[in-house]
Amino acid sequence: MAIVDSQGKLFGKVSILDVGAALIILAVLFGIFVFPATTGSSIAQVGASKPVEVTTLVKGLSVINPDAWVAEFKQQKKTKLIVRNQEYGEVDIKSAERVPELVIVPQPDGSAKGLPNPIENDYSLNMLIILGGTGKVSDGGVVLGNTPVKVGTVLELEGASYNFKASVIDIKVLNQAKS
Structure with a gap:
């Protein structure tokens, strides 16, 4: 065979x-x-935890009374942060301010200028929020939790009466002495 x-x-x-x-x-x-x-970041790539400030921009948030809502939001001092569907935990609300909506207006000399919108939408809010927390600094930038955060990253802020998204427009790594 x-x-x-x-x-x-x-x-x-x-x-x-x-x-x-x-x-x-x-x-x-x-x-x-x-x-x-192996998953996650290695210890060799990620440095020690450092205090960070993340500046975010919220555009077109629908609320019944924008000015009262901003004042209430400032009083909370903390909010839950979610980065790419991964809960990071609580962060400090360092500042929150209403940003006027701008419209582009052509000028007689042919240039364009951004001016406050004369027709205000009573239920729409643009806001600049500075968040403070602790992140790890790596070669690729700042890592919150296990997720890198860069300009353009969309963060989700959640509290007892709200859940909305904000876009990162600036990240600062602070010295330990400021924390």
């Missing part, structure tokens, strides 16, 4: 393709369990 017959079966019973597929599956399982991939 031949080891491989004319139909490609070992000892007339098992196909060579089935044996090859079984070996590939075993090799993959061996690789998964013996050499698992």
Whole structure:
């Protein structure tokens, strides 16, 4: 009896393709369990925790009374922060101020100028918020939790009566003495 017959079966019973597929599956399982991939940031890449200030911009937040809402928001002093659907924890609200909505107005000399919108929307709010917290500084920037935060990252702020998104427009790493 031949080891491989004319139909490609070992000892007339098992196909060579089935044996090859079984070996590939075993090799993959061996690789998964013996050499698992590491996740997260390594200690070599991420430095020590440092105080950071993250400046965010909220545009077009719909609220019934924008001025009263900003005043109430300032009094809270803390808010929960969610970065890319990962809860970071509580951060300090260092400042919150209403930003006027600007419209671009052409000037007689051909230039354009941003001026406050004369037609105010009573239920829309633009706001500049500075948040303070602790982050790790790496070669790629600031890491909050396990997520890198850069200009343009959308953060979610959550409290007892609100949940909205804000875009990061500036990040500052502070000296330890200021904290």
